[in-house]
Amino acid sequence: xxxxxxxxxxxxxxxxxxxxxxxxxxxxxxxxxxxxxxxxxxxxxxxxxxxxxxxxxxxxxxxxxxxxxxxxxxxxxxxxxxxxxxxxxxxxxxxxxxxxxxxxxxxxxxxxxxxxxxxxxxxxxxxxxxxxxxxxxxxxxxxxxxxxxxxxxxxxxxxxxxxxxx
Numbered sequence: 001x002x003x004x005x006x007x008x009x010x011x012x013x014x015x016x017x018x019x020x021x022x023x024x025x026x027x028x029x030x031x032x033x034x035x036x037x038x039x040x041x042x043x044x045x046x047x048x049x050x051x052x053x054x055x056x057x058x059x060x061x062x063x064x065x066x067x068x069x070x071x072x073x074x075x076x077x078x079x080x081x082x083x084x085x086x087x088x089x090x091x092x093x094x095x096x097x098x099x100x101x102x103x104x105x106x107x108x109x110x111x112x113x114x115x116x117x118x119x120x121x122x123x124x125x126x127x128x129x130x131x132x133x134x135x136x137x138x139x140x141x142x143x144x145x146x147x148x149x150x151x152x153x154x155x156x157x158x159x160x161x162x163x164x165x166x
Contacts, residue, residue, distance in 0.1 A: 008050050015039070015046050074113065081112035088154055095150050100135030101143060103128040106151070119157050127166025
């Protein structure tokens with residue numbers, strides 16, 4: 001009991017000394033006020049943490065932080081995954097364009113309501129494909145292989161899940 005109280009007092013003194021040292025090192029200003037507030041909160045926590053055990057009562061933190069009821073907001077998840085797929089689609093289309101293949105449209109098929117975005121398939125519309133004069137490949141099979149490599153450099157998807165239209 002005496003050992004517990006002495007270690008408690010030493011931890012309080014240690015946190016107070018640490019806060020004084022940090023206060024001396026930091027310049028005056030807005031950041032100093034935030035740091036003082038944080039250290040004040042830590043000092044309060046150090047003071048009250050051993051009180052339940054000193055009073056002989058067990059304190060269960062799981063009643064305060066009940067993690068069983070935490071669920072993801074479906075609207076937020078939908079919008080976040082929709083934005084991710086839009087950005088990925090635009091990046092792929094831009095890189096295809098930079099390789100000299102114009103008017104190529106990419107359509108991403110995935111479940112945007114899941115926590116982890118998983119790509120089911122990609123459809124590449126090459127029906128209006130225009131090949132620039134400086135493009136490396138003129139053969140349609142090589143062009144498809146080049147586009148497939150571009151897609152696979154951006155997302156993890158099997159080659160058989162990349163479909164070509166046109």
